[in-house]
Amino acid sequence: MVAATDRQRILTAADRYLSQKPLTITAFPAKRSAGGLHDFFSQADYFWPNPKDPDGPYINRDGQSNPDNFDDHRRVMVALSIQMPALTAAWLLTGRSSYGKLAADHLRAWFVTPETRMNPNLRYAQAVIGVSTGRSYGIIDTLHLVEVARAASLLHTQVLSAEDAAAVKAWFREYLAWLNTSSPGKAERDALNNHAICWALQAAEFARLVDDEASRQEIYRRYCEIMLPNQMAPDGSFPRELTRTKPYSYSIFNFDGMAALCQSLKGLTPDPLSFQLADGRGLKKAAQFLYPYLKDKSAWKWAHDVEHFDALPVRSPGLLFAGVAFHNSQYVDLWKSLNPDPSDKEIIRNYPIRQPLLWV
Structure with missing residues (x-):
């Protein structure tokens, strides 16, 4: 169903990307950064x-x-996240080597080649001028x-050599270790809002790539015992997101992140997608809460977002994952009807899953 829905969209995008060579952060020296050429740098958005x-x-x-923040490293990472998965999806659909080869070239440029690779940490991300050189x-x-x-987990030796595949996994293994052991990583893990969900989604998917089952089990435990109880209200809403100046977008963002986390952790028991607390809180409850407002934004009962409210909703991967898991055709039909390729820069920044074919 997903292949049928997205086939033409995927191939059209992948054909467009065939002419675009990989570009990494090393092409954009960050003069405001306290780090070096291979260190990712960004500035805190709201400062x-x-x-x-x-x-x-x-x-x-x-x-x-x-709008005056340094944005080049984010921009090329977002480009990577748009192009490389689309090329991989096109390769899976068609078997054409040109798609797979370029997807592998992106991986080598970012994670293998010494001259262009990124260092596996985020010490200098979301810096605040005059306050911090980088924050959790x-x-x-x-x-x-993610x-x-x-x-990367779906590319075979036909397009990625065993040596390069090992090097890519080594990069993500090192970055996962930094997420788990560094002070910024642990602070983000222990956040009380969408940041913890986003940390967990990253850690879970990176652990999946490198076959780290112990990390996956620990992330699932934290989801069940810490994140879900502390973030979700009995009605399926996320109270901390509703108090933000962008309550609509942050609610959708956290729902999508939670759904993707459960999808990433599939295979563990009990089933993460179906898991719920004794009072019913779980992904199903979150989907039930948000679905009416994704279907009809005018029904939203809370404040409108201070920015970009008109650009939402876009196609929510949470709707797809929940719709498939709970056999709910209404969720899937709404997912099909929403825009899969937003053009608003701020929406794109909070929209990391664009190729659900890779996930289902």
Whole structure:
């Protein structure tokens, strides 16, 4: 069903990407970064110069992204996350070597080749001028590597040599270790909102790629015992997301992240997609809460987002994963009807799963 729905979309995109060579962060030196050429750098979105002290530390304006921030590293990582999975999906559909070869070229450029690879950490992500050279919140930036890792797990030796495949896995194994052991990684893991879900989704999918079953089991335990009880209300809503200046987008974002996490953890028992607490809280309850507002945004009962409200909703992977898991054709039909390729930059930044063919 997913292949039939997305086949033409996938092939059209992949044909467009065949002419675009891999580009990594090393092509864009970040003068504001405290790191080096191979270190990913970004600035915290919602921080701006202080009008009362223009040369002093930046101040927070929640929900309002600063357009003057350095964005090149994010931009090329997002491009990787769009192009490489689309090429992989096209290769799976057609078997054409040109798609698979270029997908493998992206992996080599980012994670293998010494001259262009990224260092496997995020020490300098979401920096705040005059305050911090990097913050734990920045780990959410590599959410765009989740589908890259998923795609990498599907490429065979036909297009990726055993040596290169081992090198890619070594990169993700090292990055997973940094997520699990570094102070920023542990702080993000212990967050009380969507950041913890995004940490878990990354860690789960990277662990899946490198066959780290112990990490997958531990992530699932944290989801069941910590994240789900502390983040979801009995009605399936996410109270901490509803208090933000973008309650609609953050609610959808956390739902999609939670659904993708459960999809990544498939194979563990009890089934992550069907798991629920004693009071019924689980992915099914979250889908029941959000579905009416994805179907009809005008029914949304909370504040409108301060930015980009008109660009939502887009195609929600959570709808697909929940629809398949719970045999709910309404969810799947709505998923089919929504825009799969948003053009709004802010929506794209919070939209890491674009090729569900790789997931189901």
